[in-house]
Amino acid sequence: MLSKLLWPVLFLGMLAGCQQQDNSLGETTSSIIDGRKIYRHSEDGKPTSLDPIKASTVYSNMMAVNIFDTLYAYKYLQRPYELKPNLAADFPQVSDDGLVYTIQLKPGNSFTDHPAFKDGIGRNVTASDFVYSILRSFDPLNGGTGAWLWQGKIVGIDEWKTNGANYDQPPSGLLAVDDLTIRITLTQPYPQLVYTLAMGFSGITPREVVETLGQEFGSRPIGSGPFVLDSFDADVAYLSKNPGYRQETLDIYAEGYLPERHAGLGLESLHGKTPPFIDQLEVHFIKENASRWNSFTKGNEIQYTTVPKDKQNTVLVSADPITLHPLIEDNYHSSYGMEAGFVYHGFNMLDPVFGQTGDPQHDARSKALRCAIRKAHNWDQKNRAFYFGLGSVFPGIIPPSVPEFNAELSMESVSLDIPGALDLLAEHNWNDQNLPDFEYHVTGSVLQKQFFEQMRGFLNKINYPTNKIKYQPYPSFGNFNKAVKNRQAPFFFMAWTLDYPDAENTLQLFYGPNQTPGSNNFNYQNPEFDQLYEASSVMLPSPERTALYQQMNQMVIDDCVVISGLSRKKINLWHKNVITYPDREIVGGYHLKYVDVK
Amino acid sequence: MNHYLRFVLHKLIEGIPLILGVTLVSFVLMVYFGPDLTYELLGKNPSESDIIEVRQMLGYDQPFWWRYLAYLQELLTFDFGLSMVKDQPVADMLSRAIPVSLALMLPGFVLGNLLAVMLAMAAARHRGAWQDRAIMSGAVLGMSISFLVIIIAFQVIFASSYGLNWFPVRGWQVQDAQGQFNTMAYLNHVTVPTLATVFVSLGYNTRFYRAVLVEELHKDHITTATAYGHKPVTIMYKYMLKNALIPIITRVMFSIPMIVISGSLLIESYFGIPGIGLITYEAIMAGDQPVLKAVVGLTAVLFVVVLMVAEILYQLADPRINGGSGT
Numbered sequence: 001m002l003s004k005l006l007w008p009v010l011f012l013g014m015l016a017g018c019q020q021q022d023n024s025l026g027e028t029t030s031s032i033i034d035g036r037k038i039y040r041h042s043e044d045g046k047p048t049s050l051d052p053i054k055a056s057t058v059y060s061n062m063m064a065v066n067i068f069d070t071l072y073a074y075k076y077l078q079r080p081y082e083l084k085p086n087l088a089a090d091f092p093q094v095s096d097d098g099l100v101y102t103i104q105l106k107p108g109n110s111f112t113d114h115p116a117f118k119d120g121i122g123r124n125v126t127a128s129d130f131v132y133s134i135l136r137s138f139d140p141l142n143g144g145t146g147a148w149l150w151q152g153k154i155v156g157i158d159e160w161k162t163n164g165a166n167y168d169q170p171p172s173g174l175l176a177v178d179d180l181t182i183r184i185t186l187t188q189p190y191p192q193l194v195y196t197l198a199m200g201f202s203g204i205t206p207r208e209v210v211e212t213l214g215q216e217f218g219s220r221p222i223g224s225g226p227f228v229l230d231s232f233d234a235d236v237a238y239l240s241k242n243p244g245y246r247q248e249t250l251d252i253y254a255e256g257y258l259p260e261r262h263a264g265l266g267l268e269s270l271h272g273k274t275p276p277f278i279d280q281l282e283v284h285f286i287k288e289n290a291s292r293w294n295s296f297t298k299g300n301e302i303q304y305t306t307v308p309k310d311k312q313n314t315v316l317v318s319a320d321p322i323t324l325h326p327l328i329e330d331n332y333h334s335s336y337g338m339e340a341g342f343v344y345h346g347f348n349m350l351d352p353v354f355g356q357t358g359d360p361q362h363d364a365r366s367k368a369l370r371c372a373i374r375k376a377h378n379w380d381q382k383n384r385a386f387y388f389g390l391g392s393v394f395p396g397i398i399p400p401s402v403p404e405f406n407a408e409l410s411m412e413s414v415s416l417d418i419p420g421a422l423d424l425l426a427e428h429n430w431n432d433q434n435l436p437d438f439e440y441h442v443t444g445s446v447l448q449k450q451f452f453e454q455m456r457g458f459l460n461k462i463n464y465p466t467n468k469i470k471y472q473p474y475p476s477f478g479n480f481n482k483a484v485k486n487r488q489a490p491f492f493f494m495a496w497t498l499d500y501p502d503a504e505n506t507l508q509l510f511y512g513p514n515q516t517p518g519s520n521n522f523n524y525q526n527p528e529f530d531q532l533y534e535a536s537s538v539m540l541p542s543p544e545r546t547a548l549y550q551q552m553n554q555m556v557i558d559d560c561v562v563i564s565g566l567s568r569k570k571i572n573l574w575h576k577n578v579i580t581y582p583d584r585e586i587v588g589g590y591h592l593k594y595v596d597v598k
Numbered sequence: 599m600n601h602y603l604r605f606v607l608h609k610l611i612e613g614i615p616l617i618l619g620v621t622l623v624s625f626v627l628m629v630y631f632g633p634d635l636t637y638e639l640l641g642k643n644p645s646e647s648d649i650i651e652v653r654q655m656l657g658y659d660q661p662f663w664w665r666y667l668a669y670l671q672e673l674l675t676f677d678f679g680l681s682m683v684k685d686q687p688v689a690d691m692l693s694r695a696i697p698v699s700l701a702l703m704l705p706g707f708v709l710g711n712l713l714a715v716m717l718a719m720a721a722a723r724h725r726g727a728w729q730d731r732a733i734m735s736g737a738v739l740g741m742s743i744s745f746l747v748i749i750i751a752f753q754v755i756f757a758s759s760y761g762l763n764w765f766p767v768r769g770w771q772v773q774d775a776q777g778q779f780n781t782m783a784y785l786n787h788v789t790v791p792t793l794a795t796v797f798v799s800l801g802y803n804t805r806f807y808r809a810v811l812v813e814e815l816h817k818d819h820i821t822t823a824t825a826y827g828h829k830p831v832t833i834m835y836k837y838m839l840k841n842a843l844i845p846i847i848t849r850v851m852f853s854i855p856m857i858v859i860s861g862s863l864l865i866e867s868y869f870g871i872p873g874i875g876l877i878t879y880e881a882i883m884a885g886d887q888p889v890l891k892a893v894v895g896l897t898a899v900l901f902v903v904v905l906m907v908a909e910i911l912y913q914l915a916d917p918r919i920n921g922g923s924g925t
Contacts, residue, residue: 034775048884049685056641140651148643218685233694233872234880236769284768284870290750291868294758295767302768476633476883485637485644499642508643519643 031303031577031597036279039578039595042292042302046285049218050232052203053137053144058497059285061200062589063237066281068203068223069125071103071182072194073590077267078256080403081340081501081586083198087125087224089180091194098189098538103182103197105130109246114222116212122244125204125224127176132167133205134174139165146201148519149499153193155185167207189538195500200588226276226593239281247274250594265333266579270596277579277596296573303578303597307571312388315571319389322571332573338392340401340585341497344564345377345455350515350523351490353436368428369435370560375421376462377455377563379414385454386447390569396553397506399567401585403541404503404549413557414564421462432465441489443480444473451493485517492521501586502541503549507533510556522561529555606906613902620898621673625666625891633885635682656682656887669891673899678892683884688892691877696858698770699873702865703857705788706795711850713796714803719834721804722811733804740801745794749868752794765790768870791865806849810842817841843915851908855900859893 031038047060055064065073073086085091087109092101111122137144138151138161152158155173160166170176173185186193196202209222221229227239252262252271270277286292289308295301307315317323322336347370349355354370356363379393395413398405425431440455442448449471456469472489474480483489498505512530514520529552536548556562572582579596636652653659660668672678678688721733755761765786772784814820815838823837863875874893881889912919 046880048683051685054685141655143639143652143655145639145641147648148641151643215680215685216687234876235866235870235872286768286870288868291753291768291870294753294760295870298757298759298763298767301766476638476885478633478635478638478885481637481640482634485640485649514643517640517644517646517649 031575037277037597038280038282039278039592039597040282040284040302040304041592041595042284042286042296042305043584044287044289044292044306044308046234046287047237050221050229051142051144051218052133052200052205052221052223053142053146054218055200055203056145058584058588062584062592063283064200064203065225065589066227066239066592067221067225067229068200068205069109069225070198070200070202070204071105071130072198074198074586074588076250076255076591076594077252077258077262077581082256083194084255086198087204088197092184098191098540099186101182101184101186101193102177103184105180105182106246107180109224110244111206111209111224112222112228112242112244114206114209114212116209116222117206122222122224123206124179125206126179127182128179129204129206130182130202131170131174131176132207134202135160135165135167135170136205136210137201141165144201146199149196149199149201153186153188153190155187189540191538191540192500192502192504195502199499227281235285237283237285239283241276241279241281245276249274262581265581266596266598267581270579270594273596276593281592281595299575304572304574304580304582307573309386309388312390312571315573316388322390322569324571328573331576333576333578334571334573335581335583336390336569336571337583337585338401339497339568339570340399340501341495342394342399342565342567343493343495344397344562344566345491345493346522346562347560348484348487348490348492348521348523349525349561350487354490355523356525365428365430367560368424369430372421372424372430372462373438373459374413374560374563375415375417375424376458376464378416378458379566380416382451382454383566386451387566387568390571391566392569393566395564396557397509397562397564398503398549398553399498399506399565401498401567402501402503402506404546406550406553409550409553418461425462432463435464435468438464438469439472439490440470441472441480441483441492442474443477444475448473448493484521487516487523494521498586503553504537507536507549507552510552510561524556524559524561526555526559602910605910609906609909610902613899613905616902617673617895617898618670620901621669621891621895622666624894625669628885628887628890628894629662629665632887632890633883635885635887638683638884669895672891673895678888678895681881681886681889683881683886684889688888691889692874692892692896695872695874695877698871699862699866699875700858701772701784702770702788702791702871702873703795703862706792706799707853707857709792710796710799711803714800715807715839715846717800717804718807718811719839721808722815722838723830723834725812725815734808737801737804737808740797740799741805742801743798745798745864748797749794749864752790752797753868756790756793768868770869770871787869787871791862791869791871794865795862803849807842807846810845811838814838814842840915844912847908847911847915851904851911852901854904855897858900859897 043059043062045057045059047057047063048054049060050063050067052064052068055061069087071086071088072083075082075084087105089104089106092103094101105125105127109125111125113120113122117123134150136142137147138157140161150157154171156171157173160171175183177183203223206222210217213220219232226242226245228242230238230240249272250270252267257267284302286295289310292305293308293311296305315324315328317325324334328334347354354366356366383389383391383393392400393414394400395409395411438459440452442452452471456466459469460466474483484492496506496509508514509519510522510524510529511520511533512525515523532548532552536545539545574580574582577598580591580594582591635656636649636658639652640648657665676689680687681691684691717733721730724730753767757765757767770787772780772787774780774783820833820837823833859874863879865871866873866876877889878893881893
């Protein structure tokens, strides 16, 4: 009997012995195989299409900026985030009235090879390619998701779309003056324009390849970025170094290197070298935390991960200040950074119960109800329960990741105040008999159910009857988003990821004309807010503009439109044979071209 | 006309209503109860006209019956167009994923069934004895533990640095540098998923097969064979197993479409294997109708084929069954 059991074990042992693997516990192996440098990155989500005009998620954007070129990029190590020219030769020349941007391209950059090109050899990238690439977002046949960045802002671009989207007749506001010169004419000053030209949405695509492949371009992309896509499936994308990528040496000091922040990571060795440094990039899309962690700690599989929620106990010794377990410190490099965005709960201000109707008496009562709910919300408990105490709670809608953040702002709107909430309800004649049904709308998941349970607990503390607090889950984000856009969700839980480091990106969520189906999911209508928004939206960064931003922030806080907010913090870990400084926030995937391995 | 050819044609014609029924029901579910992709594909600040454009692009503005007929045409031509989410031809996605799922699941499927039959025979032979109880206890154990727990446990035990660290945690690199299939690499990647699959399927299969075989034990022909003094092995294989083949064939055959089309979502997710299970799951979650239509349609077709092949096998196993052909 024993011998029968022994055979399978022996077989497994022999099979394993045939593999050239390192069996030491978590010890990293060399990432240079047959002279080729291979880096295995991982992400906790998956991109869908790789077409840059659909790069609306952090995962798609990360892939897009590595396959395609953008005019601008973010400095690798500089924080707060700072732009630098990428394919553009320099920053734009802007006319005195702030309406005309002239941008020169660096010469001699070419697309990677594809049969659609003459003789199958990638041709030079020109200004016309940029014009074509932006226009693609406006072509109704393409299903692009980034047009909102330029809609109504570039002269003639909306008319171009309504007039049949003829690429041979670009709008007057978006012109290729010559092969290397772009001229953008705006309808009004748009100080955030350059930021949008660093986003994956503005990745430059070759027209002949797009027209040859049609919609398939999204799975077989051809660009001029640092990497070339070899293959892509549900689990992993394999990319190779683009051998024709422009030769520019890395100046880590110009990129924001600070010894006190970056020493010990090996970044100094990259100074003066020409990226990309690796021959092959693998991006593994692993949603399953246990699997990602096992793969990371194995030593010869993925070399980078963010710490999964259920492993934070293993990794962290303390959350404030962040201290990692000595074993983790010994085996891996680490960094931690705040997300460029935040989570929040929002009210639909057009809801007949929780919102505003124009009746002063009703509006005063509904505002008291919203404010009482906000006072009952315990951010600290939420932070501890779901974010391991690593999140940063802040008041209002200007998160800590933007330069306009005001660290001095009163924390009252994010502080637990049960007596204050009860007083407010009593003052406005709310009691357990007349409190309305409270529907909590979210995309259904175990985690969201846990959020709901906690919210119900918070509301119970202000005597909100349990039977009036209802969970309203949706089977997918699409269905949830549909309910929000159709104003069927009086209260919802969401997250916002910043597109660029400017508070305008979050303030526009409360701008009246952006009401649903636009980005103003709150349907917040405040003429005073709108006036300030319109005034500030054409201003360059300045103390005056920041002051306007702060006023708008205070209005949203005072009107109890939103229960906000918390910016999550992620811990990045990577093997010690990898030289990198990962950041997938606003920098997107730009850091991948600077990764080196040993 | 040849008996089997006539039988095949007969079954194929019989399968048409089944295919129409399955596709219609699933299409109704997809259209009226599936995720609305419109609101997944919108930009951050959409307008009413953007919503209309997306709906047009997705074909949501077309009448239901028009869309269903288009689906049937796609099924006939096996051209399901492009995935709405991935921008890839559905046919390419499936042709890449189905062989992977087959290669992944087949060893576990074959081993799981073979071992289960062997264990079931041993249990049936020693019915009521300690061997029977031990095998059935093991089967109940396999059935009782969640597949997810088994996958994670096996991954930790066999693949991770916390355990034996013998096999890869993730991936499906079964080709060598020249792009040729590498048997050792394949075994390296398939072993732990196979062990997990066998562990789980063994429980269910063994119980089922044991029940079938025990029922056979009570039949008159077994008593007669025993009375004639045949050896237990002869009785077991020649009389008992052969006569129990019909339910065994049924179980095995009807598992095949699940392997080919559904794959195993959990195995593929946790081991990072790009099979059909993962593609199907993601299509369901995203409301990617072209992929779902292809998977549902192919599953229906495959069931018809399996039904047909199963009935042919029944006839081979038991000549008394004539498949209703009247011959």
